[in-house]
Amino acid sequence: MDPEATVRAFCNAVEARDVEQLVGFFSSDAVYHNIPIAPVKGREAIGTTLKAFIGPASEAEFEIVALACSGNSVLTERLDRFVIGGKKIELPVMGTFEVTPSGEISAWRDYFDMASFTKQMG
Amino acid sequence: MDPEATVRAFCNAVEARDVEQLVGFFSSDAVYHNIPIAPVKGREAIGTTLKAFIGPASEAEFEIVALACSGNSVLTERLDRFVIGGKKIELPVMGTFEVTPSGEISAWRDYFDMASFTKQMG
Numbered sequence: 001m002d003p004e005a006t007v008r009a010f011c012n013a014v015e016a017r018d019v020e021q022l023v024g025f026f027s028s029d030a031v032y033h034n035i036p037i038a039p040v041k042g043r044e045a046i047g048t049t050l051k052a053f054i055g056p057a058s059e060a061e062f063e064i065v066a067l068a069c070s071g072n073s074v075l076t077e078r079l080d081r082f083v084i085g086g087k088k089i090e091l092p093v094m095g096t097f098e099v100t101p102s103g104e105i106s107a108w109r110d111y112f113d114m115a116s117f118t119k120q121m122g
Numbered sequence: 123m124d125p126e127a128t129v130r131a132f133c134n135a136v137e138a139r140d141v142e143q144l145v146g147f148f149s150s151d152a153v154y155h156n157i158p159i160a161p162v163k164g165r166e167a168i169g170t171t172l173k174a175f176i177g178p179a180s181e182a183e184f185e186i187v188a189l190a191c192s193g194n195s196v197l198t199e200r201l202d203r204f205v206i207g208g209k210k211i212e213l214p215v216m217g218t219f220e221v222t223p224s225g226e227i228s229a230w231r232d233y234f235d236m237a238s239f240t241k242q243m244g
Contacts, residue, residue, distance in 0.1 A: 035214050035234075035235060035238075036235040036237065066192065066195050066197060066218055067192060068191050068192035068195060068196070068197045069190050069192075070189060070190035070191075073188050073190060074190070075188060075190045075197035075198075075199060075216070076197075077197060077216075077218045077233075092157050092233060093233065094197070094199075094216035094217070094218070096188055096199045096216070109199070109214075111199075111214060111215065111216040111235070112157075112233055112235065113157060113158040113233070113234065113235055113236050113237075114237060115158065115235075115236060115237055116157075116158060
């Protein structure tokens, strides 16, 4: 898969809320930086972080609003949707993914307003 | 200029902190959505918003970290830097620009963590 296909497959996979499957998209030394929070490195730490917001969700979806590629970088504009404790959360997000030649995500940096998330969580 | 050149020229122009010049990059019906804040429409409203953060800055810079294009959309990952009241502000941002065939920016949506900005402002 090319970088765009890898990132589209990853975003589609979010709906299944299977953290082990999601972690499998990443290289062993991948860095996930959810920008307002400190970056985490490696599949185990990425899995722990993903579990924190995907674990409590009864539904999850990354809708891609816009996507553009430059070399091994894939820039996305998204609407991330979750249902957590019966509450519908909709978060506008942009994120950059870097993908290795073998099709593993080696970097993921997401940009969003944390207060927009916490306000919806109540 | 193609969409990429337009957006690079706009980002470069920020350093001059000339709001009238910056407003000239936009179409008359352009929408600027600084995501945590309500969107504004039209050159006058965009100018007012830009003045709010460029006006008090003694230095300003949009450093492009990554940029990718898809059709008339230009997705950017940036480090926006300001010096305001002697304080150095560094804000990680991603933004999507939509550019008309005649080279005007018709949409600009920026994604960032507002608290990261206000904390640095003190």
